[in-house]
Amino acid sequence: MQASSSAHRKEDVTPSCPIGRAGDLLGDRWTLLILRDATTGITRFDAFRENLGIADNILSARLARLVEAGVLTKVPYRDGNRTRQEYQLTEAGADLLPLLRSLAEWGNRHTTPAPGLAPMQMLHVSCGGQVSTGGVCGTCGQAVAREDEAWLRPWRSAEPVRLAMPAET
Amino acid sequence: MQASSSAHRKEDVTPSCPIGRAGDLLGDRWTLLILRDATTGITRFDAFRENLGIADNILSARLARLVEAGVLTKVPYRDGNRTRQEYQLTEAGADLLPLLRSLAEWGNRHTTPAPGLAPMQMLHVSCGGQVSTGGVCGTCGQAVAREDEAWLRPWRSAEPVRLAMPAET
Numbered sequence: 168m169q170a171s172s173s174a175h176r177k178e179d180v181t182p183s184c185p186i187g188r189a190g191d192l193l194g195d196r197w198t199l200l201i202l203r204d205a206t207t208g209i210t211r212f213d214a215f216r217e218n219l220g221i222a223d224n225i226l227s228a229r230l231a232r233l234v235e236a237g238v239l240t241k242v243p244y245r246d247g248n249r250t251r252q253e254y255q256l257t258e259a260g261a262d263l264l265p266l267l268r269s270l271a272e273w274g275n276r277h278t279t280p281a282p283g284l285a286p287m288q289m290l291h292v293s294c295g296g297q298v299s300t301g302g303v304c305g306t307c308g309q310a311v312a313r314e315d316e317a318w319l320r321p322w323r324s325a326e327p328v329r330l331a332m333p334a335e336t
Numbered sequence: 337m338q339a340s341s342s343a344h345r346k347e348d349v350t351p352s353c354p355i356g357r358a359g360d361l362l363g364d365r366w367t368l369l370i371l372r373d374a375t376t377g378i379t380r381f382d383a384f385r386e387n388l389g390i391a392d393n394i395l396s397a398r399l400a401r402l403v404e405a406g407v408l409t410k411v412p413y414r415d416g417n418r419t420r421q422e423y424q425l426t427e428a429g430a431d432l433l434p435l436l437r438s439l440a441e442w443g444n445r446h447t448t449p450a451p452g453l454a455p456m457q458m459l460h461v462s463c464g465g466q467v468s469t470g471g472v473c474g475t476c477g478q479a480v481a482r483e484d485e486a487w488l489r490p491w492r493s494a495e496p497v498r499l500a501m502p503a504e505t
Contacts, residue, residue: 183491185443186372194365204356259446265469269435274354277428301470322352334378
């Protein structure tokens with residue numbers, strides 16, 4: 168037997184714990200911001216870059232990793248005479264919604280916003296109620312379908328934005 | 337006006353978005369693993385180090401950051417003749433439970449475990465049902481209190497482990 172060359176990690180390449188496996192992919196600030204943006208409808212490289220103020224090489228690397236992990240998928244679109252690729256959520260990417268909701272809820276509750284800023288709200292479009300981390304409407308008590316959820320982020324827009332749907336496969 | 341010296345970030349020091357603020361602290365693989373371990377009852381520096389196989393300086397830095405952010409708190413304990421510090425979750429740290437559940441659920445569903453490994457389960461102790469990301473028991477339908485939740489991680493122990501409670505303040 169040979170000592171592992173990866174002396175920093177006790178766990179195997181594939182961690183036993185699903186939190187460890189998810190954290191290997193998602194335990195990265197830029198990755199979380201990219202997934203937030205994808206969830207609110209951003210699909211194009213330039214739009215991610217513009218919105219995040221992220222360097223090209225970092226954005227490229229993160230997007231490639233998310234595509235490889237099956238969380239985003241590349242979909243061709245026409246840009247004038249050229250065919251380009253945009254990035255859409257897969258079903259696995261859409262399934263990160265509870266994670267994003269839990270970050271938003273915790274951030275609203277336990278971090279300090281800039282002064283005078285109204286908080287983010289996750290809304291049930293049909294009734295206007297607030298959606299919980301687990302996806303239940305606090306007003307009507309229904310399980311909220313993805314297509315019936317919108318996020319109000321007052322610093323971006325006065326109107327709530329419906330969530331992006333995963334790419335059709 | 338002067339150009340920002342922090343050219344990588346478009347957002348202010350305090351991001352407008354609560355997902356951004358939460359991600360600043362939590363978008364880090366080691367941080368998520370430390371919080372998972374704290375949630376399952378690990379409190380001491382040596383135990384985190386042993387369990388995670390993490391370098392001393394990295395662990396120190398992460399723990400200090402979590403204490404500064406008010407997610408962990410240092411609590412003195414006696415070790416023979418010496419007084420040492422252990423790390424316990426605060427209420428804000430305990431409030432990260434939905435985030436950890438969402439990572440576990442996503443990891444169980446969308447990542448591949450080592451062969452032959454039974455999945456992690458989040459259990460309602462009173463009835464044995466599975467706890468959802470939002471903290472509801474899938475069997476009895478009740479909202480599950482923290483003291484009534486236990487995690488079964490078969491690669492660690494044959495018995496479910498009750499969650500650590502936040503430090504008394």
